[in-house]
Structure formats: structure tokens, C-alpha cells
Amino acid sequence: MQDVTTIPNWLAKRAFMTPDRVAIETGDEVVTFKELHEHALHVAQQISYYGITQGDTVAVLMSNSLSMVYVIHSLKYIGAKTVLLNTRLKAHEVAYQLKDSQTNLLICDDDLQRVGKESVSEKTLSMVTASELFKSQRKEIDVIEEFSLADADTIMYTSGTTGQPKGVIQTYGNHWWSAMGSALNLGIHEKDCWLIAVPLFHISGLSILMRSIFYGMKVMLHHQFNPKEVNEAIKEKEVTIVSVVTTMLTKMLDELAEQQYPTTFRCMLVGGGPAPLSVLKQCVVKQIPVYQTYGMTETASQVVTLAPEYSLSKLGSAGKALFPCDIRIINEQGDVLQANQSGEIIVKGPNVTAGYLNNEQKTRATIKDGWLHTGDIGYLDEQGFLYVLDRRSDLIISGGENIYPAEIENVLRSHPSVADAGVTGVSDDKWGQVPYGFVTLQSNVSKEEMMSYCESRLAKYKVPKKLFIVKELPRNASNKLLRRNLLSLVSEKSEN
Ligand code: ATP
Ligand code: MG
Numbered sequence: 401m402q403d404v405t406t407i408p409n410w411l412a413k414r415a416f417m418t419p420d421r422v423a424i425e426t427g428d429e430v431v432t433f434k435e436l437h438e439h440a441l442h443v444a445q446q447i448s449y450y451g452i453t454q455g456d457t458v459a460v461l462m463s464n465s466l467s468m469v470y471v472i473h474s475l476k477y478i479g480a481k482t483v484l485l486n487t488r489l490k491a492h493e494v495a496y497q498l499k500d501s502q503t504n505l506l507i508c509d510d511d512l513q514r515v516g517k518e519s520v521s522e523k524t525l526s527m528v529t530a531s532e533l534f535k536s537q538r539k540e541i542d543v544i545e546e547f548s549l550a551d552a553d554t555i556m557y558t559s560g561t562t563g564q565p566k567g568v569i570q571t572y573g574n575h576w577w578s579a580m581g582s583a584l585n586l587g588i589h590e591k592d593c594w595l596i597a598v599p600l601f602h603i604s605g606l607s608i609l610m611r612s613i614f615y616g617m618k619v620m621l622h623h624q625f626n627p628k629e630v631n632e633a634i635k636e637k638e639v640t641i642v643s644v645v646t647t648m649l650t651k652m653l654d655e656l657a658e659q660q661y662p663t664t665f666r667c668m669l670v671g672g673g674p675a676p677l678s679v680l681k682q683c684v685v686k687q688i689p690v691y692q693t694y695g696m697t698e699t700a701s702q703v704v705t706l707a708p709e710y711s712l713s714k715l716g717s718a719g720k721a722l723f724p725c726d727i728r729i730i731n732e733q734g735d736v737l738q739a740n741q742s743g744e745i746i747v748k749g750p751n752v753t754a755g756y757l758n759n760e761q762k763t764r765a766t767i768k769d770g771w772l773h774t775g776d777i778g779y780l781d782e783q784g785f786l787y788v789l790d791r792r793s794d795l796i797i798s799g800g801e802n803i804y805p806a807e808i809e810n811v812l813r814s815h816p817s818v819a820d821a822g823v824t825g826v827s828d829d830k831w832g833q834v835p836y837g838f839v840t841l842q843s844n845v846s847k848e849e850m851m852s853y854c855e856s857r858l859a860k861y862k863v864p865k866k867l868f869i870v871k872e873l874p875r876n877a878s879n880k881l882l883r884r885n886l887l888s889l890v891s892e893k894s895e896n
Pocket of ligand 1: 673788
């Protein structure tokens with residue numbers, strides 16, 4: 401049998417198969433697959449006018465919009481690799497990613513051109529704004545008719561929660577298999593409409609765009625997240641699936657108040673980080689079909705998902721590995737651990753990245769025998785349900801006991817006066833390390849009360865040795881908590 405190593409240009413194929421189906425709806429525009437294909441081709445010819453050819457690298461600094469979607473698809477028509485940049489990055493961070501990826505052209509939104517200009521210092525690199533590009537002349541191209549599954553399609557720099565950002569290569573095959581895994585898990589319904597209010601420059605958003613092409617499914621694209629607008633889209637515009645991170649879900653639940661979603665709404669996919677039990681319980685009460693997921697940039701989105709029928713019995717679990725994937729838990733020696741033993745989560749599957757761009761050393765250290773070493777700690781229960789505990793690098797070891805900051809943060813956040821919480825480990829002569837807690841408040845509470853709240857809910861060694869009330873917690877451009885920066889918030893004088 402012949403090896404299947406290529407796939408037809410997927411948007412061209414979709415436009416051929418179901419040209420008149422709606423591909424994308426925004427607030428004021430509706431675009432069919434045929435129109436999307438025509439736009440992508442047009443923009444590809446404009447990008448080609450800027451000298452971009454097959455094998456080149458183009459970076460995109462844009463916010464969710466139809467223009468951004470056109471650019472993303474058009475680059476595949478040329479055969480150029482796409483670097484998706486986080487729009488909240490500072491100029492020096494953009495500059496790092498442009499240089500590291502050896503980008504040839506930067507395309508940026510008009511309102512981001514200041515950051516764009518500041519970050520483009522290399523002579524080999526040019527920049528164009530979206531409005532300039534869309535007005536530009538065109539140059540004929542040989543449209544790529546087949547994608548090779550092994551070829552790099554997109555590059556995303558991980559948020560750098562644990563250090564210097566690394567360029568994760570997502571191949572055409574990674575996207576294809578990720579979408580297949582999701583379809584085998586959730587099914588494809590004729591009336592499906594998946595809402596994107598997460599950024600397209602993250603795998604959570606981009607993967608929905610890919611699924612839309614493969615499944616022939618409508619996407620509702622929001623420029624940015626607004627809880628009221630997302631709730632309205634679910635209630636009134638027949639959205640059936642939404643992808644969210646926990647902070648989005650919390651705001652949507654608040655806005656929803658006593659109302660409920662229609663029964664046609666079939667999936668609230670929650671990923672990107674741990675979902676607090678209090679939020680999951682609220683969803684169960686409101687009969688929201690919540691699917692907890694675990695995944696990362698390196699796995700081209702979800703790799704483990706919990707079906708709603710287990711929402712209660714397996715509360716807090718991220719679920720089981722999707723069909724083409726497998727997970728294991730290993731100890732530091734690399735031995736596979738038994739049920740209920742915690743260790744590093746390793747993942748294998750066709751959606752696992754080909755590696756880190758221009759970083760052979762990091763790639764070899766992370767992917768061994770096809771297994772991606774996630775750097776996350778977790779365990780599998782007897783039935784194979786995964787529980788993610790925390791990142792290995794954030795683990796606190798106190799008097800020989802493992803302490804997971806996420807567990808303490810969950811307790812702190814469950815206090816009605818606490819808005820947000822972060823926990824980090826600090827060296828201690830007696831215990832090796834001890835946890836320090838940091839909270840932002842939404843109403844007044846004394847530190848003494850907070851401490852006794854923790855003492856009644858946590859084993860003694862997990863109770864924060866010190867607690868700090870701060871104005872804001874350090875977060876990166878992806879809004880993830882930077883635990884390693886927590887200590888810099890306080891001087892020893894303000895301690896308690
Ligand atoms: P970096 O690798 O540069 O530190 P990052 O890991 O934050 O950045 P992402 O790929 O966006 O970048 O995030 C994936 C990570 O998010 C996972 O490795 C895991 O730590 C966390 N995560 C995702 N889903 C869950 C979940 N359901 N429960 C707990 N943690 C999760
Ligand atoms: Mg990571």
C-alpha cells in the first residue's frame with residue numbers, strides 16, 4: 401500500500417466540495433468557503449508581490465479578524481511558513497521571535513504597526529501593514545496543490561511561562577490529526593457552529609479554524625472576548641461549541657446569572673490550564689456540557705478530554721487521551737508508573753510537534769522515542785483518567801513532601817474575598833522549601849482570617865508560610881500566571 405504523506409490543499413478542496421456553505425461569520429460579514437478560497441488566493445498573490453515564495457517564513461502580528469484569516473490561509477497557498485505572534489508582546493519580544501524564526505516578512509495590523517516597526521531592525525526583514533497589503537498589486541503564483549503532512553505549517557512560540565519562549569513547529573499533519581482526534585471525540589454535527597473568542601495566534605483559536613475547513617463547519621469569529629456577546633451568540637445565534645479558558649468561563653457564568661443555555665449548545669471546551677472545582681460545579685448545576693481538556697502548543701491543541709458524563713464522578717480530571725494519542729506517567733528515571741502514582745506526563749501521537757524551531761538540543765531533550773515530555777506532573781487513576789497536578793518546574797518540595805501550588809491556589813481562590821491567587825516556593829533552612837501565597841482581593845479580609853481559612857482546608861505543610869496581599873499578579877502575554885516572578889512583588893519588609 402502506498403504511504404499517505406500528502407493531502408490536497410485543504411481550503412481549495414473544501415471550497416470545491418461545499419462552496420456555498422458558510423465558513424465564517426463575524427458581527428457584520430458572512431463568508432462562504434468559495435469566497436474564503438477566493439480571498440486567500442487573492443491575498444496570496446499580494447503577498448507574493450512582496451517577494452515571498454515557497455519555503456519563506458512570514459510572521460503575522462494581527463488580532464482576530466477576517467483579514468487575519470485570509471492571511472493565514474493565503475500563506476499555505478504560497479507554501480510559506482507562518483509564525484503567529486501574540487499581539488500583547490512588547491517590541492523586543494517580537495524582535496526575538498522574528499530573529500529566532502528567521503522571518504522574511506512581517507504582516508501586522510495597522511494599529512500594531514508601531515510595535516511592528518520597532519521590532520523590525522534586521523535588513524533582511526521587511527514589514528507591511530494589513531491595509532497596505534490588501535491595496536497592493538498582485539503577482540501570479542503557482543498555488544500549492546498538495547500539502548506534505550511532514551512539512552512545517554505554523555510556528556507558535558510557547559508563552560514562556562517557564563522560561564525563554566520556544567518556537568513550536570506545527571506541521572500540516574499535526575493540524576490534520578488534531579482535528580481528527582477532536583472529531584472522533586465530539587462528533588461532527590450538521591448544524592455545528594464553533595465560536596472563536598480565543599486568539600487565533602494561539603493553538604486554541606487556530607485549531608478551530610483548521611477544523612472548520614476539514615469538517616465544512618461554520619465558525620463564528622469574535623474580534624475579542626466579551627462575555628455578554630459570547631453568551632448572546634450561544635443563546636440567540638445557534639452556536640453549538642465554544643472554546644474557553646477558565647477566566648473566560650467564570651465571566652460568562654457571572655453574566656449568565658440565572659439564565660441557561662439552549663439544549664442545542666453541546667460543548668463548552670475548557671482548556672489552557674487547570675479549571676477550579678468551584679467553576680466546574682457551577683457548570684454542573686447550570687447543566688452546561690463542560691468538557692475539560694488538557695493540551696499544549698506542542699500537541700496542536702487538546703490531547704486529553706473529559707466527556708460531560710464524567711463531569712461529576714471525575715470532577716477535576718482532564719479525561720482520557722483522544723483516539724490517536726496515548727499518555728503515560730513516568731518517574732525521573734523514566735520508568736512507567738502505576739495508577740495513582742504521580743510523575744511527569746508524557747504524550748505520544750500524530751499531533752505531537754516535529755520539534756522546536758532551530759533548537760535541536762531542546763527538541764532532543766523533550767521528544768524521546770516519539771514521546772513528548774510535557775514538564776507537567778499528573779497521575780492516571782485506575783480507569784486511566786488523567787489528573788494534572790502542576791508544572792514540574794513549579795513543584796514545591798517541603799520536608800520531603802510534594803506540594804502543588806495549584807492546589808493551594810484553588811483553596812485561596814475559593815475564599816469569597818479573593819479575586820486571584822498565586823503560590824510559589826521559597827528556600828527554607830528547616831524544610832528545604834516552603835510555600836508563599838499571594839492574593840488579590842475583591843473585598844476586604846484580614847490575613848489572619850485567610851490563614852485560618854487555609855488551615856481548615858489544607859494539610860499543615862501546605863498552608864502558606866507567608867501570605868501577601870498584592871494589587872496584581874504577574875502574568876505573561878498569554879495571561880498565564882508567572883509564579884517565578886511572584887517574589888519580586890514584595891520586599892521582605894512588607895511580609896507577614
Ligand atoms: P512554556 O512551555 O513556554 O512555559 P506554556 O506551557 O504556558 O509555555 P502553552 O502551550 O500555551 O504554553 O500551555 C500548555 C500548558 O498549560 C500545559 O503544559 C499545562 O501546564 C497547562 N495546561 C493546559 N491544560 C491544562 C489542564 N487541563 N490542567 C492543568 N494545566 C493545563
Ligand atoms: Mg509548555
